[in-house]
Every structure is written in structure tokens, then in C-alpha cells.
Amino acid sequence: MAEKIVLNISGMTCNHCKMKVEKALKTLDGVEDVQINLDGGTADVSFDSGKVSADDLKAVIGDAGYEVK
Numbered sequence: 001m002a003e004k005i006v007l008n009i010s011g012m013t014c015n016h017c018k019m020k021v022e023k024a025l026k027t028l029d030g031v032e033d034v035q036i037n038l039d040g041g042t043a044d045v046s047f048d049s050g051k052v053s054a055d056d057l058k059a060v061i062g063d064a065g066y067e068v069k
């Protein structure tokens with residue numbers, strides 16, 4: 001089922017961070033769209049909850065070196 005979540009991420013300071021988080025999320029099967037707002041420190045993620053869970057999204061961001069609040 002298609003779902004949308006807004007994640008609050010700490011530690012993103014520049015465009016490089018933005019790209020890194022975006023790329024990490026897109027490696028997951030089931031992630032359909034990622035929109036990152038660097039100023040607000042948020043990521044809007046559209047995903048298929050039948051393939052990937054919100055916890056998976058948070059884990060992959062953690063692995064990339066950023067913290068989901």
C-alpha cells in the first residue's frame with residue numbers, strides 16, 4: 001500500500017548531506033519518491049508499505065550517518 005511519511009532528520013547541513021540521504025533512501029526497494037527539505041531538516045518519503053517499513057527508512061538513514069528524530 002502506498003504511504004507517505006515525513007521524517008525529521010538531524011545532521012543534514014549541506015547539499016551533499018541531502019544527496020547522501022536521498023541516495024540511501026532510494027536504494028530501498030519500495031521507496032517511490034523522496035523530497036528533502038534541507039532548511040527544515042525533513043524528508044518526505046512516498047513508499048510501498050508492502051515492501052518496506054518506516055523503520056527500514058529510519059535504519060538506512062542511520063546507516064548513512066544521520067539521525068531521525
Ligand SMILES: [Cu+2]
Binds near residue numbers: 012013015016017
Ligand atoms: Cu553536508
